[in-house]
Amino acid sequence: MHGDVSFLELGSSEPDTSKSLAFFAAVFGWQVHPVPQGGGWFQGPRIRVGVHGGDPGPKIYVFFGVPNLEAAMDAVRRAGGHAHPLITDEPNFGRFANCRDPLGIPFGLHQA
Numbered sequence: 001m002h003g004d005v006s007f008l009e010l011g012s013s014e015p016d017t018s019k020s021l022a023f024f025a026a027v028f029g030w031q032v033h034p035v036p037q038g039g040g041w042f043q044g045p046r047i048r049v050g051v052h053g054g055d056p057g058p059k060i061y062v063f064f065g066v067p068n069l070e071a072a073m074d075a076v077r078r079a080g081g082h083a084h085p086l087i088t089d090e091p092n093f094g095r096f097a098n099c100r101d102p103l104g105i106p107f108g109l110h111q112a
Contacts, residue, residue, distance in 0.1 A: 002065065002066060002067060003064050003065065003066070004064065004065050005047065005062055005063070005064060005065070006047060006063055006064060006065030006110045006112065007047055007048055007049075007050065007063035007065075007093070007096075007108070007110045008044075008047060008048075008049045008050070008060060008061065008062060008063070009049075009050040009051075009052065009060070009061040009063065009108070010024075010049065010050065010051045010052075010058075010059075010060055010061075011052055011053075011054075011055035011058065011059040011060075011061060012051070012052070012053045012054075012055060012058055013053070013054075013055055013056065013057050013058055014053050015038070015053040015054050016038075016053060017038065017039045017040070017051045017052065017053045020051050021034075021039075021040050021051055024042060024049070024051070025042070028042070028044070030042035030043065030044065030049075031043070038052065038053060039051045039052040039053060048093070059106070061098075061106060061107065061108055062107050062108065063096060063107070063108035063109065063110040064107065064108070064109060064110065065110050065111070065112065066109050066110065066111055067111065068111065069087060069095050069097055069109055069110075069111040072097075072109045072111075073097050073099070073109065076099050076109070079102075080101075080102040081099055081100055081101045081102055082099060082100045083097055083098075083099045083109070084097060084098045084099065086098075093112075094110055094111050094112040095110070095111045096108055096109065096110050096111075097109045
């Protein structure tokens, strides 16, 4: 459904995310799926949860599902927000765009 939370991304300030991956695997029993560029992801009960390092500080990014990424990015801009022009295309995950609302709150758009 349009606007449902479709993906979470956990960002760490540490480049090595192995401690975070091990932590969430131990707490929730999730299987770690490492990715070649570092970090990894888990399949939660309803959505996937990614983990990456190298952020300025720890953050949780929420990605909202949309049927058309470009149209949703235009809607963000028309409403006064910012949609980063770079689109990430991840095989088996879909397409992602990073955005901010008018006050700077980060969020993402995800087209499966």
